[in-house]
Amino acid sequence: MNETWGELIRKAKQNNPEALMEVIYRFEPKIKKSLCQTNVQNREDLKQELILQLIEVVNRFELESHREMRGA
Amino acid sequence: MTRENKAHSFDISDGEKRFIGYVSSMLHYNSIHFDKKIRKINERYALVLEDMEIRDEVLMTETDVAFGSIVGILEEQISDPFLYAAFLRLTAREREIINLSICKVLRDTEIALILGISQQSVSKTRKKALEKLRTAIMHKGGQL
Numbered sequence: 001m002n003e004t005w006g007e008l009i010r011k012a013k014q015n016n017p018e019a020l021m022e023v024i025y026r027f028e029p030k031i032k033k034s035l036c037q038t039n040v041q042n043r044e045d046l047k048q049e050l051i052l053q054l055i056e057v058v059n060r061f062e063l064e065s066h067r068e069m070r071g072a
Numbered sequence: 073m074t075r076e077n078k079a080h081s082f083d084i085s086d087g088e089k090r091f092i093g094y095v096s097s098m099l100h101y102n103s104i105h106f107d108k109k110i111r112k113i114n115e116r117y118a119l120v121l122e123d124m125e126i127r128d129e130v131l132m133t134e135t136d137v138a139f140g141s142i143v144g145i146l147e148e149q150i151s152d153p154f155l156y157a158a159f160l161r162l163t164a165r166e167r168e169i170i171n172l173s174i175c176k177v178l179r180d181t182e183i184a185l186i187l188g189i190s191q192q193s194v195s196k197t198r199k200k201a202l203e204k205l206r207t208a209i210m211h212k213g214g215q216l
Contacts, residue, residue: 004084004088005084005088005091005092006084006085006087006088009088009091027095027099030095030096030099031099034099034100034102034103035103037103037104037106037107038103038106038107038110042106042107042110045106046103046106046107049102049106050099050102050103053098053099053102054095054098054099057094057095057098061091061094063085063087063088063091064087
């Protein structure tokens with residue numbers, strides 16, 4: 001529960017479902033707020049879509065980026 | 073959940089910050105994009121309906137003009153033989169009411185006043201007559 005984002009992302013990238021769930025839970029308030037963008041009938045669809053995108057982003061994301069390397 | 077996020081926010085690395093920022097904006101823009109997509113689909117669907125409405129309106133104005141010159145005789149306006157036959161099969165009262173309501177664009181209450189009957193019976197007769205005509209058009213293949 002009290003893991004840092006870095007650990008969570010690393011674990012989630014290694015196909016750890018609990019870590020991935022934790023990431024989704026942490027973003028839930030933001031997702032809920034984004035749902036207000038569309039009307040009530042489509043909210044469930046949008047939620048699915050956003051969570052899917054979130055999972056994809058987690059898999060794609062590189063924590064140690066080239067930008068960070070350049071800065072260091 | 074939010075309180076926890078705040079507790080974490082003091083000691084997070086640049087990469088983590090980038091991740092959170094990226095995901096936040098991703099969620100934001102994706103939800104906007106999703107709504108746009110839905111609206112686009114709805115618009116396309118609505119266009120079809122609107123098209124039909126416009127076509128109906130054009131037809132309506134054409135018939136209005138036609139009826140304007142020849143006042144109140146629907147018998148002479150029907151070109152479809154099946155519909156014409158069905159129209160002649162209606163009772164005299166039904167034909168009268170249909171003529172008044174469609175050709176002269178009168179309201180049911182006004183027709184009732186003219187014919188000296190109640191508005192309810194006008195509505196009932198008109199609905200029944202239109203229903204007869206409708207079924208006649210639907211089954212026109214089987215009748216001749």
